[in-house]
Amino acid sequence: MHVIAxxxxxxxxxxxxxxxxxxxRFMVNAYRAGTIAAVVAAVFGWFMVxxxxxxxxxxxxxxxxxxxxxxxxxxxxxxxGLLVFCVxxxxxxxxxxxxxxxxxxxxxALIGTLQAFALALGYLFHSLHGGSLDGVTSxxxxxxxxxxxxxxxxxxxxxxxxxxxxTVGARPLLFASIDAxxxxxxxxxxxxxxxxxxxxxxxxAAAVSQITGSLLVFALLVxxxxxxxxxxxxxxxxxxxxxxxxxxxxxxxxxAAFFSPYPSGxxxxxxxxxxxxxxxxxSRSR
Amino acid sequence: MTYAIVGGTAIALSCxxxxxxxxxxxxxxxGDALSHVAFTGAFxxxxxxxxxxxxxxxxxxxxxxxxxFMGSRGSADDVVIGGVFAWVLGLxxxxxxxxxxxxxxxxxxxGVSVLFGSIFALDAPRTWxxxxxxxxxxxxxIAMARPLLFASVDExxxxxxxxxxxxxxxxxxxxxxxxxxEAAQAVGALLLLGLLAAPAGVAHRLTANPLRALWxxxxxxxxxxxxxxxxxxxxxxxxxxxxxxxxxxxxxxxxVLVTSSRRSAIP
Numbered sequence: 001m002h003v004i005a006x007x008x009x010x011x012x013x014x015x016x017x018x019x020x021x022x023x024x025r026f027m028v029n030a031y032r033a034g035t036i037a038a039v040v041a042a043v044f045g046w047f048m049v050x051x052x053x054x055x056x057x058x059x060x061x062x063x064x065x066x067x068x069x070x071x072x073x074x075x076x077x078x079x080x081g082l083l084v085f086c087v088x089x090x091x092x093x094x095x096x097x098x099x100x101x102x103x104x105x106x107x108x109a110l111i112g113t114l115q116a117f118a119l120a121l122g123y124l125f126h127s128l129h130g131g132s133l134d135g136v137t138s139x140x141x142x143x144x145x146x147x148x149x150x151x152x153x154x155x156x157x158x159x160x161x162x163x164x165x166x167t168v169g170a171r172p173l174l175f176a177s178i179d180a181x182x183x184x185x186x187x188x189x190x191x192x193x194x195x196x197x198x199x200x201x202x203x204x205a206a207a208v209s210q211i212t213g214s215l216l217v218f219a220l221l222v223x224x225x226x227x228x229x230x231x232x233x234x235x236x237x238x239x240x241x242x243x244x245x246x247x248x249x250x251x252x253x254x255x256a257a258f259f260s261p262y263p264s265g266x267x268x269x270x271x272x273x274x275x276x277x278x279x280x281x282x283s284r285s286r
Numbered sequence: 287m288t289y290a291i292v293g294g295t296a297i298a299l300s301c302x303x304x305x306x307x308x309x310x311x312x313x314x315x316x317g318d319a320l321s322h323v324a325f326t327g328a329f330x331x332x333x334x335x336x337x338x339x340x341x342x343x344x345x346x347x348x349x350x351x352x353x354x355f356m357g358s359r360g361s362a363d364d365v366v367i368g369g370v371f372a373w374v375l376g377l378x379x380x381x382x383x384x385x386x387x388x389x390x391x392x393x394x395x396x397g398v399s400v401l402f403g404s405i406f407a408l409d410a411p412r413t414w415x416x417x418x419x420x421x422x423x424x425x426x427x428i429a430m431a432r433p434l435l436f437a438s439v440d441e442x443x444x445x446x447x448x449x450x451x452x453x454x455x456x457x458x459x460x461x462x463x464x465x466x467x468e469a470a471q472a473v474g475a476l477l478l479l480g481l482l483a484a485p486a487g488v489a490h491r492l493t494a495n496p497l498r499a500l501w502x503x504x505x506x507x508x509x510x511x512x513x514x515x516x517x518x519x520x521x522x523x524x525x526x527x528x529x530x531x532x533x534x535x536x537x538x539x540x541x542v543l544v545t546s547s548r549r550s551a552i553p
Contacts, residue, residue: 054364054367055364057368058315058318108314109314109484109486109538110483112314112479113487115318115480115483116476116478116483116484116531116535117480117532119476119477120477120528120532121528123401123402123476123525123528127525128523140401218368218372218375219373219375222368226368261383262380262383263380265376266376266380267376268376269373269376269377269379270373270376270377272372272373276369
């Protein structure tokens, strides 16, 4: 794959470049999967950033690694491992702090412990399986250029399901995210919404992490929404903007990775971060 | 084995003390970010071909200062941290790919030990270096424990009373960076969050007295490390990093169960 990619020549003719890129089957699939992943991650990330749950989001993104490693060890399909681990972790994050009714600092200790333990489990499963570093890095950093058509279909189905579920609860969730106390007083089930959102975030992270790797889901979850929310405080503007930024960043990153020897994860995060820095500077100067 | 115990104890103690304040200040996400930064620094050092520790410590301290600079009053906003962090992970991927294409023979062991640690591989110079860094970190934390506690609990009142809140925030994050870089050698960049979070979580659960909790956090971290090393040396098929983080998690769960049953019994 790397051999083909490095033989690609970038010219000034953009149409030619795109045609050259899409003459490879793996690039077409990478673009399909990347686009779906970017849209799902941008929408869920938008709520995550609004709710200031980036730490929980990062943990959910990372537990994909033990999930995938467990699935490889058990000999089942990687998707099941990802899905089970992400949903169970989401439930654990949502459930335990409320049972004791302790503040925010305590919650971060719990999330941090969960995350480290999940990664340690992943390492255990992986070393029990006797795998190599290549196995670890492909689970952690993804193989965007190795996506099969079946994976694209699964990603589409899981992503669409999660999006539909999120749309149903979007309005009360928005209310609860902006002012939880007032929302609770108005009879909005904030607790149920919080749990539901974390579970859906877990499902979305599981679906996306299969394509981008567990460590880089987080980039797609946090950077486009953070950029969009810098640009506009209005949900009706910043939510579509978040999706647009996510998709454009992914497309540019994939193309850059195709025409250079460096990995797509590096390009996607770097372009997304550059967009974020521009947005921060622009909103400061205003 | 002796080196593992000496180095491990020093590393665990500094993780416990720093972790207590991280949890108190709700900055555990910063610790998470700095621990992942450690692996980017390490891969950068490996890719360039300099000593691993240059990358680990340089990267972690530089990002700690950057995060402190970007946030108001020496503590950064979650989203800002997340943004920087995501990009640094991307850089880590870049260095990893450069490293794996240029040093194909040594990549397996070096790469895995950066991510998941190799405490039994500590040799004499690395152990004494780890002990030295731990002494600096612990002395720093103890020296600024009282003002830092004041600034963490009530920032506005502390700054009104003339406590240099902002400088403390910077100094603390630098100590976190040093701890993260050091602990990455023992349990790995991906797992050291367990040593920062779990002992501190136990201490916050068991006592409300801050200074007692600070020491308890350090002690729990050291005990965790000892149990982890012992089990890791007996059961050689299980990686020691996993045992250490596993023990930390179990201790935290026990603390949660004990205190929640006690709390529900009172009313």
